[in-house]
Amino acid sequence: MSEAIKTDVLIIGAGPCGLFAVFELGLLDIKTHLIDILDKPGGQCAELYPEKPIYDIPGVPMVTGHGLTEALMEQIKPFKPTFHLGEMVEKVEKIGDPAFRVTTDAGKVFECKVVVIAAGGGSFQPKRPPVPGIEAYEGTSVFYAVRKMEQFRDKNIIIVGGGDSALDWTLNLHPLAKRITLIHRRDDFRAAPHSVEQMRALVSSGKMDLRIGQITGLEGRDGRLSSATLKGNDNAVETIACETMLPFFGLTMKLGPVAEWGIALENNLVPVETSAFETSVPGIFAIGDINTYPGKIKLILCGFHEGALMAQKAHRYVYPEKRLVFQYTTSSSSLQKKLGVS
Numbered sequence: 001m002s003e004a005i006k007t008d009v010l011i012i013g014a015g016p017c018g019l020f021a022v023f024e025l026g027l028l029d030i031k032t033h034l035i036d037i038l039d040k041p042g043g044q045c046a047e048l049y050p051e052k053p054i055y056d057i058p059g060v061p062m063v064t065g066h067g068l069t070e071a072l073m074e075q076i077k078p079f080k081p082t083f084h085l086g087e088m089v090e091k092v093e094k095i096g097d098p099a100f101r102v103t104t105d106a107g108k109v110f111e112c113k114v115v116v117i118a119a120g121g122g123s124f125q126p127k128r129p130p131v132p133g134i135e136a137y138e139g140t141s142v143f144y145a146v147r148k149m150e151q152f153r154d155k156n157i158i159i160v161g162g163g164d165s166a167l168d169w170t171l172n173l174h175p176l177a178k179r180i181t182l183i184h185r186r187d188d189f190r191a192a193p194h195s196v197e198q199m200r201a202l203v204s205s206g207k208m209d210l211r212i213g214q215i216t217g218l219e220g221r222d223g224r225l226s227s228a229t230l231k232g233n234d235n236a237v238e239t240i241a242c243e244t245m246l247p248f249f250g251l252t253m254k255l256g257p258v259a260e261w262g263i264a265l266e267n268n269l270v271p272v273e274t275s276a277f278e279t280s281v282p283g284i285f286a287i288g289d290i291n292t293y294p295g296k297i298k299l300i301l302c303g304f305h306e307g308a309l310m311a312q313k314a315h316r317y318v319y320p321e322k323r324l325v326f327q328y329t330t331s332s333s334s335l336q337k338k339l340g341v342s
């Protein structure tokens, strides 16, 4: 087990609510680390609708999911939070009163006084395509994400899907791969038009293949893929030699390991009281889409409010000896100093 990273507050989830919690905690001199399964901050805003406009952030008539994430990242810069991206929190154990040990799937261990669960709808998980026997190849020949491009050098790769992920990885892996075959159920792509154009240019110049149809079977041994069967839209059946398949069928959200952390759950959500959004375990808070209470609405602005109230109570655990004096950013020179604006 690696040496524990010590922090005041550990935030699980770097979606908009986890990010804004850094700001509210930072104003109170509370240091934060954030962990997220995704390889980037922003949660649903970054993963599900980066280009879509949001119209109900107070004082901001319109901002895209990406724009809001960028703005929050800029706003929390003065507090220098540490991000641990591409890691999933697996275990949360109580080790004090309150104090917690948190472990990720990468084996990282944290010790903190307060845990803030800002895990949204849980973990984003790839949708599995309906191909019989695909489970036997997952993790050895079938991958739902590209973590290291080098792994795919000199491979015959089948990429399945018609969205941005499928097209982006087709273009990114093309220079490394032995041969790429892109498969989509129709000759019409949801991905960015310039990516589709680049892909079609590669196909026209014979540098990669495009097939329209669906994978109906996989062949191989011991988890190692050797070929895939394609049924074209014209019902013609073709066998395509491949060592790797990358299906990009979108993501669903699953609660994931939150259910195993000893916290009371209600319909896969974390019930909290509404004065500080604390859970059934003192010192563990839940804010944003993951929590539930009478009248809860899953809106970003509600999660921001929850983060502000959570921070006030977290201060009591982090600095039990200090009295908290309420201050406005407009008029407090000490808050402005922390923000680096005076």
Ligand SMILES: Cc1cc2nc3c(=O)[nH]c(=O)nc-3n(C[C@H](O)[C@H](O)[C@H](O)COP(=O)(O)OP(=O)(O)OC[C@H]3O[C@@H](n4cnc5c(N)ncnc54)[C@H](O)[C@@H]3O)c2cc1C
Pocket: 012, 013, 014, 015, 016, 017, 018, 035, 036, 037, 038, 042, 043, 044, 045, 048, 049, 053, 054, 055, 056, 087, 088, 089, 090, 118, 119, 120, 121, 122, 123, 124, 256, 257, 258, 287, 288, 289, 290, 298, 299, 300, 301, 303
């Ligand atoms: C298409 C669409 C449009 C929307 N439009 C609006 C809108 O206009 N206005 C509005 O207010 N809201 C909108 N929403 C809802 C809004 O996006 C959510 O309310 C908001 O994202 C919730 O933020 P969050 O920080 O609680 O969770 P999320 O954004 O879901 O982030 C949670 C993060 O936690 C991570 N995580 C989960 N489990 C773990 C774990 N075990 N370890 C590590 N990390 C973990 C996830 O990877 C994720 O990144 C929209 C949602 C969708 C899908």
